[in-house]
Amino acid sequence: MVQLTPEETLLLLSCRVTLTKAEDAHFAAVVNSSLDWPFVLWRAETYQTVPLMAFHLQRMKLLNAIPSFIAEYIHNWSSLSQARSREQFRELGRLVNALKKIEVDYFLLKGVALANTVYPDPLLRPMQDIDIMIQPRDAWRVQREAYRLGYKHGVFNPRDGRFTPLFRKITWRSLREKHALHSLTKTTRVPSPVPAKLIPLAWQKRQIKSYSSDDGAVAIPIFVDFHVNLFPEMSLSDVWRGAGERTLLGQSVKVQSPTGMLWFSAARLYQEAFQHGTLKLQMFGDVDGLLTTCKEKLNWAELLAIAKKYHIAPSLYYVLSQAQRLGSGSVPDAVLTLLKPDQQRQPDQGDWGDVVPKLLSRPIVNEFEYAKT
Template sequence: MPNRLLQLCARATKHPQLNERIIPCCAAVTDWDAVLAEAERHGMAPLLHWHLSPLADSCPSQVKMALRLLYLRHRNANAVYAEVLREVTELFVNAGIDALVLKGAALCHTLYPEPGLRPMRDIDLLVRKEQGRQAQDLLIAAGFVESKSPRPDDHFHLPSLHRKERDVPVCIELHTGLFPDCPPYYTQIAFDELLVRSRQFDLNGVTASSLGDEDMLWHVFEHGLHMPLTYEPYKLISAADIITLVEMRLEALDWGRLAKIAPTLAAALPLLHQLSPWQKEVLEKFGWQPGTPFADAGEPFTGWPHLRLAEQRDRSLPAIVRATFAPPQWWCRMYYGISSWRELLACRLVRHPAHIWWWARLYSSFTVSGDDAATATGRMSKWKAVAAKLWRRAG
């Protein structure tokens, strides 16, 4: 489970009650090296520096120095990413390709107090599906090298592109859709509709576009906290994106529209209070009454298919079954949009096991003997289409 101090610091906003919780958490830390390592894994080192640096005696001086160095490293990398994003934006404009900047590459410029506070692993761009190959070839011509890692033809983004810029490895992923076509299944919104609501921002004289506020909050939640079970566990930087966006744009956000496109989000937002407490204004706006935090608050899903069976050899069979079919309550409520004990019981008995069965059925289609690849792929596609209809009807 993520360190409690990192959970509290998962935001780019501050309020007095937050420091009252951060200071005793700092005093309780016994292994700062482990905290620093975990902060890097969660993309949280710059925010940890931002929260702790003004607090006297919050941590040993060498820890503050290490956090500052990590912050400076991310700030330098983000400056390079911004230069590359500016170059790519110009290339696309000249070629008549519309693009929307996604996730951290946009948020570090449009939301965070300074770009260096929001680390990123790559630049994610959304383009029209019919312009995807043109955009990919344009970047290859600009010196990017296309990854050879295999991926399905219908995957929602093209092979990643790589280039070194001033000794900083830069990765770009061109998306032709926002989400994969598998559980938990997602609302799909046309590119042109997203473009109409887009937010513009400046990159040293070049105008780039990102998702509008509601679309950004929806996408960050779905991608960060509500992705398929096979994806990596959530990172606290995703929680920081959501908390910061809600608190900074509380009155500007169209909450009615968000309820339509992201119904799971409404049930998930109060649960983030168990990681980092919402400001008073947020609690009052929605009438949330924070209760006792769950003992497993912040724990991710660690069962199959997230971890392959070969990766769980150190677990007993009962432990594997428990992790797979009885995941943490906090995660269950967050992931499935659960707000009552009755819904939680139904989820544990029916909805979540059905979800696991979907993945088991998918993987079995690759291993059935006697079928050639085309037959197996065709059968799998038909089954996925039927399963998708049943899933959406059940939801």
């Protein structure tokens, strides 16, 4: 049994949107204890769960229970993050309308789909970019349309707000080798909700990509990734399975299916944690939200078929098992049994063990004893 610290407990509770009454009480007790708040905020920034933490603190009327400078830091981070999200969603509407106009099939995925599916307010779920799936055959038309809307390939510099364009050519070879086009960027300027002197460069370089100037404006780069697959060599029929229309932000848009969002989020969380050291507790909250809000729409047979076909059963097993233990959602026991790695077979190359210690950056060595004879 691993005993979590109060800081880890708060981070795990505040990455989820739905908490039980018992978890609310636990959340409040931890907040009222002696916490290492700089550590909590540093981790929450990395996980991009600060707005959701602010949501729970406000919902439970606990803001007065924390140091005032911590409350101000959380407020400023959330305000800048949400200003960026508003601009991303404004651009999303323009992009979707443009794709419909040129009759390109598409669906939303990753953060932009999750924010509008499992969160009561999409601004609670920060996203680095807008992710849209398209058919490979439409890549050239989509690139031209994006250019017409003011997007370009290139690099945004958060130190001075400048954008350096770079030409990126699409070929059939590049579409086979990469699962997305090179990122496209458009920069917009809006009044900053936070004075420039209170915005650290670290925010603008990493989690809240932007540039704040002394004139009271903030330059926000809108990054768009047009995907042609979820990962190389995946069957497009599996990629597009179940994607359907939903009413989001006042208009009808096509979104990845809840089942697709679940297996993809869980597998991506696991792979990025172990292969790239990218710790996304935010996506653990996404998984919990899908299990909680979309439970009637989940196709477990489809998830098992995808897990077997693409060899991602271990990643789904560890993430879904811990989501069931630590969250509010429920996974059928039979599903976990079929996903569980078999000790009597050759080890799976994608089996790196439990994901939660990795997400928490916990150096754990389990204690063992030999069998008593």
